[in-house]
Amino acid sequence: MTTEPTAKPTESTPTPPLDEKPFLDARAEAKSRYGRFNLAIIGSSGVGKSSLVNAVFGRDWAKVGTGLPVTRGVQYYHDESLGIWDVEGFEIGSKLSPAVQLRGHLKIISERPANEQISVVWYCVNASSARLQQPEIDMIRELDAQGLPVVLVLTKVDWTKNPITGKRDVAHALKEFVEWLEQPVDERGEPLAIPYERVILTSTTDRHGKGKGHGLGELVAETLALSPENDQDAFRIAQRLNLPWKRELARPVITAAATAAAAAAAVPIPVADAVALAPIQLGMMGRIAAIYDLEMKTMMSAGAIAQLGVQFTGQALARSAFKFIPGAGSVIGASVAFALTVATGEGWMRLCEQVHTGKLDIAKVSESWGDYAPGFLDIIRKMTIEKAAGGAGGGR
Ligand SMILES: Nc1nc2c(ncn2[C@@H]2O[C@H](COP(=O)(O)OP(=O)(O)OP(=O)(O)O)[C@@H](O)[C@H]2O)c(=O)[nH]1
Ligand SMILES: [Mg+2]
Incomplete structure (x- = not known):
């Protein structure tokens, strides 16, 4: 696994290191609440x-x-x-x-x-x-x-x-x-x-x-x-037998995070600052991990959790996806933030299910995340098309 960000280091201001604390805190908080x-x-x-x-x-x-x-x-x-x-x-x-x-x-x-x-x-x-x-x-x-x-x-x-x-x-x-x-x-x-x-x-x-x-x-x-x-x-x-129950618990968590992300991007944020959404998304991921009863803290290094964050927000997104899509613009609006967060949450939920049911080794989570992470290009493309069609480009 490579820990190099996909971005070219010369391009813009450096991304601050992602903090995995929101993940661990949200997981612990959810655990104690449940x-x-x-x-x-x-x-x-x-x-x-x-x-x-x-x-x-x-x-x-x-x-x-x-x-x-x-x-x-x-x-x-x-x-x-x-x-x-x-x-x-x-x-x-x-x-x-x-x-x-x-x-x-x-x-x-x-x-x-x-x-x-x-x-x-x-x-x-x-x-x-x-x-x-x-x-x-x-x-x-x-x-x-x-x-x-x-x-x-x-x-x-x-x-x-x-x-x-x-x-x-x-x-x-x-x-x-x-x-x-x-x-x-x-x-x-x-x-x-x-x-x-x-x-x-x-x-x-x-x-x-x-x-x-x-x-x-x-x-x-x-x-x-x-x-x-x-x-x-x-x-x-x-319990570990009924997966739909866990999805029922996870879905409102995803919706709440997506709503928070949309609010954070109500005034569109520059793509280069998309990392600002990371705490919201990491918090969501921590809560979902609690629902699937996954012992992330002990099984994964904190660095790996932060790396996950890098893979779905921040510069990876800013520099790889947007750059190549004509008309995608240089800011993330509420609807993109919402869609990205939902897609991230759904992907993470499916990954947690695989670990939970023993189909995926928890030690390999950070390597496998790519298979579950949302297709950013698809999301952005969809948004762009909606925008071009005069649809819900900015709002929801
Ligand atoms: N055929 C069959 N054997 C079973 C089943 N469930 C358990 N066993 C067997 O029965 C034996 C005892 O099972 P345990 O689950 O250890 O029983 P326990 O009530 O916890 O036993 P103690 O802790 O010793 O009181 C084991 O050899 C199991 O493999 C079942 O559904 N069918
Ligand atoms: Mg026994």
Whole structure:
């Protein structure tokens, strides 16, 4: 990768070095505003809790911070955007009543700081179980009594696929279990109250330990729906399965930055001073990086971030694009500033998606940016044509 600016050094006043601070500040500010999402995940050993967390949040459980043993049977794992309360489920042979034990755990958790409080609980049960045992029902009742919404997650579901119709199906015994869960009754046929919100069938792999799993999209949708309003953006950010949610968060950020850029160029600014828009655009990029939960600060050198800025504003633009377009003029007006910022934001958003989904190595971001950066020439050309046609040359 070259760090040389594309400009010829003799041409005009030197561009001041780009400051990456707006990027880092905006990212940090957005992170703290969105906050952390805390999920409690309860289930017996080996039921598949860690696998679920890895599949939904794209983090290796063991690497989500350090597992803080808060009390016996309770661990807290967290990073900036996600906190996981790993709570031991009912184990056959435990002495204390599981519900009483859980009440104690929940009390300890409730005394922890505000940014560690549980939003939603996944109560995990192996899908091959025939029904819930009384201690498990008592635990779900205890969670409900504490005002916590419970998703009953049936894990390790073994889906079969009909080779002709392609339809997926589950074992008959599991269907009966789900039917029982919908209208649970005890041994005497008396109705039982089990206050969970939804039951979701999941798997994180197929029976051969391969594949992406099933039911996870439904699990995140339900978790979002049950989360308190204030925690929903934090969940959208912490999870890694639903990309449209992230776009929904990013688009208003882009529009706001474009509007700010247009305002900054309301009195058209000389092309050579286009670098004045860089803080606005870098701030936008930092906010988007926060939405995709990308650890830019540690993964990229600050210099590389600044280099990104150089690539989309300032002299690179001033000297390469405008110079060659007849009639493009020597100033950037509101509409060009707006369009450039939108295109930059969309390009950055797509790049963040690629990193986020693991399709692009974060270490290579600065090399790859060229593939995502807006086609400046196209934007300027479009503006010029609009201007020539008497269209929206100066305003929006
Ligand atoms: N077939 C199948 N195996 C799974 C699935 N999910 C997890 N496993 C396997 O089940 C085993 C236990 O999974 P974990 O995710 O470690 O379970 P856990 O609940 O975190 O276990 P502990 O932390 O030991 O309590 C591992 O060998 C997984 O590979 C699934 O959906 N299908
Ligand atoms: Mg585990």
